[in-house]
Amino acid sequence: EVQLLESGGGLVQPGGSLRLSCAASGFTFSSYAMSWVRQAPGKGLEWVSSISGSGGALYAASVKGRFTISRDSSKNTLYLEMNSLRAEDTALYYCAKSVVGTLRGMDVWGQGTSVTVSS
């Protein structure tokens, strides 16, 4: 069964850091681009970052310079390193697998990990 399982969320103070992980199973992880998408409470979806199978990274303007996406194919795991966190980064963070290419659609999603930035 194709599955994504996020972890690493929690409560962090403004200016703090957090690293999210996404464990993948049931597919050839290295062959697919992966993404992070977030959803603030009661709000819509917002694309955060994507990484191709070969490691090329893309970022939304709102997180560029603060967040770093990476992947470890030996562990079938996707990461999101988040620094200089702000209140507006508070959201449920989803990990998702691309159906084809990098930004053409995401066909497998995890259940999300919650990040709250507050003092």
Place this chain on the structure above:
Amino acid sequence: QSALTQPASVSGSPGQSITISCTGTSSDVGGYNYVSWYQQHPGKAPKLMIYDVSNRPSGVSNRFSGSKSGNTASLTISGLQAEDEADYYCSSYTSKNTLVFGGGTTLTVL
């Protein structure tokens, strides 16, 4: 990058067809055939319904179809069923090599 424009809500009766629009610009929807649609039920993760404007992933009902004309993409759901009641989001690749989502549309099945 501004969010794509979707109607806040649409509604229809069981068995009817409805269409949700998604309007962008020539730098996103109009410039590329990389529009996707997602269905999200309350408290659940999004589900991919359409990618590359009109392609359905395996397992998605053929009652769901996608199209595009100019800077506006559309999702049509035919033969509405109670289980279709959910939030729907469009997304598009952009000229800045990023992804942008629409604000979301709540579908109510009357």
